[in-house]
Amino acid sequence: MIELVGISKSFTGKKGSIHALKNVSISVKKGEIYGVIGYSGAGKSTLIRCVNLLEKPDSGSVIVNNVDLTKLSPGKLRVARGKIGMIFQGFNLLKTATVYENIALPLKLTGLSKQEVEEKVTRYLKIVGLENKHHSYPSELSGGQKQRVAIARALAHEPEILLSDEATSALDPDTTEAILELLLKINRELGITILLITHEMNVIQKICDRVAVMENGEVIEEGKTKDIFTSPKHATTKRFVNSLFSHNLPDEILSTLKETGHVVSLSFFGKASGEPALALVSKKFDVYPNILSGSITQLKDESFGQLLIHLKGDFTEIQKAVSFLKQQQVLVEGVDIDEGKNQRVS
Numbered sequence: 569m570i571e572l573v574g575i576s577k578s579f580t581g582k583k584g585s586i587h588a589l590k591n592v593s594i595s596v597k598k599g600e601i602y603g604v605i606g607y608s609g610a611g612k613s614t615l616i617r618c619v620n621l622l623e624k625p626d627s628g629s630v631i632v633n634n635v636d637l638t639k640l641s642p643g644k645l646r647v648a649r650g651k652i653g654m655i656f657q658g659f660n661l662l663k664t665a666t667v668y669e670n671i672a673l674p675l676k677l678t679g680l681s682k683q684e685v686e687e688k689v690t691r692y693l694k695i696v697g698l699e700n701k702h703h704s705y706p707s708e709l710s711g712g713q714k715q716r717v718a719i720a721r722a723l724a725h726e727p728e729i730l731l732s733d734e735a736t737s738a739l740d741p742d743t744t745e746a747i748l749e750l751l752l753k754i755n756r757e758l759g760i761t762i763l764l765i766t767h768e769m770n771v772i773q774k775i776c777d778r779v780a781v782m783e784n785g786e787v788i789e790e791g792k793t794k795d796i797f798t799s800p801k802h803a804t805t806k807r808f809v810n811s812l813f814s815h816n817l818p819d820e821i822l823s824t825l826k827e828t829g830h831v832v833s834l835s836f837f838g839k840a841s842g843e844p845a846l847a848l849v850s851k852k853f854d855v856y857p858n859i860l861s862g863s864i865t866q867l868k869d870e871s872f873g874q875l876l877i878h879l880k881g882d883f884t885e886i887q888k889a890v891s892f893l894k895q896q897q898v899l900v901e902g903v904d905i906d907e908g909k910n911q912r913v914s
């Protein structure tokens with residue numbers, strides 16, 4: 569649906585040339601929610617703005633529905649852009665216009681009749697849960713409500729793709745949750761493909777099917793959300809994942825625990841559960857597992873659990889226990905147990 573192929577973009581700043589994007593390629597399938605995550609300055613905004621050519625890449629192709637947008641005439645580009653909606657961190661609403669007018673004014677510019685405009689505004693305000701706010705002004709709305717208006721405004725043009733530029737970054741955690749739920753609903757019920765950028769791993773965790781991690785203008789890791797969570801490869805990806813699963817084990821306690829065994833992290837998905845496997849471990853092998861911390865998180869389609877445990881016992885028995893856990897489809901990390909090296913909590 570969206571193919572960015574070898575996109576590069578430089579800006580000339582006071583300190584010279586800045587390579588915001590260096591040969592970036594990503595591919596978003598129809599119907600999926602695709603997230604791009606990175607720290608400030610990674611190039612996310614530049615990338616998402618290239619999709620509707622708000623930013624024109626220096627080189628590379630922007631292919632949407634099999635058409636290279638960089639090759640279109642201004643007229644055809646305008647039509648193609650009509651299929652791509654966008655929402656922003658700052659909502660971008662007209663302060664002096666009512667909720668109704670904010671959605672209706674851009675619709676009128678497309679040549680729709682008054683009645684068609686009215687029907688669409690009513691329909692989409694209902695979908696975003698603001699059917700009773702037609703006459704309110706943005707200043708009378710909460711941040712979450714403002715973002716709902718912006719979403720309704722984007723949806724009213726019946727796009728196939730919705731671009732979300734940090735849409736939840738200015739919102740509190742509960743409101744963020746509600747807006748993410750709304751994006752999921754839009755994706756599932758209206759079949760809209762969503763490409764979003766964020767610096768928050770919980771956004772990726774809750775709604776994205778796949779994710780690209782960006783750093784210094786490059787995609788450093790890419791894959792299914794599930795795979796990125798269970799086996800992040802790049803140090804930056806690990807930092808993002810750990811931001812959700814911080815074990816916060818003080819170094820002093822960790823050193824004490826290492827004297828009597830190994831500290832390992834167990835990750836498990838859906839039906840595979842860490843705890844029954846752990847109960848079996850203590851029966852089958854001469855080891856004493858002790859749960860140090862644990863959490864279960866809901867990804868878009870399944871649950872993901874993590875347990876940090878201390879395995880007390882003889883090294884050979886611990887090795888056997890770890891092999892057994894791996895056979896039970898539990899991912900075991902945090903100790904170089906196979907090579908018998910010193911343990912390391914990641």
Ligand SMILES: Nc1ncnc2c1ncn2[C@@H]1O[C@H](COP(=O)(O)OP(=O)(O)OP(=O)(O)O)[C@@H](O)[C@H]1O
Pocket residue numbers: 579580581586587588606607608609610611612613614615767
């Ligand atoms: N119009 C511009 N002129 C000059 N430099 C720019 C411009 N837009 C972006 N940059 C630079 O390009 C790099 C990437 O910026 P970009 O905004 O894409 O990153 P980001 O990952 O979205 O970060 P943030 O979350 O802080 O917006 C940064 O170094 C930024 O300063």
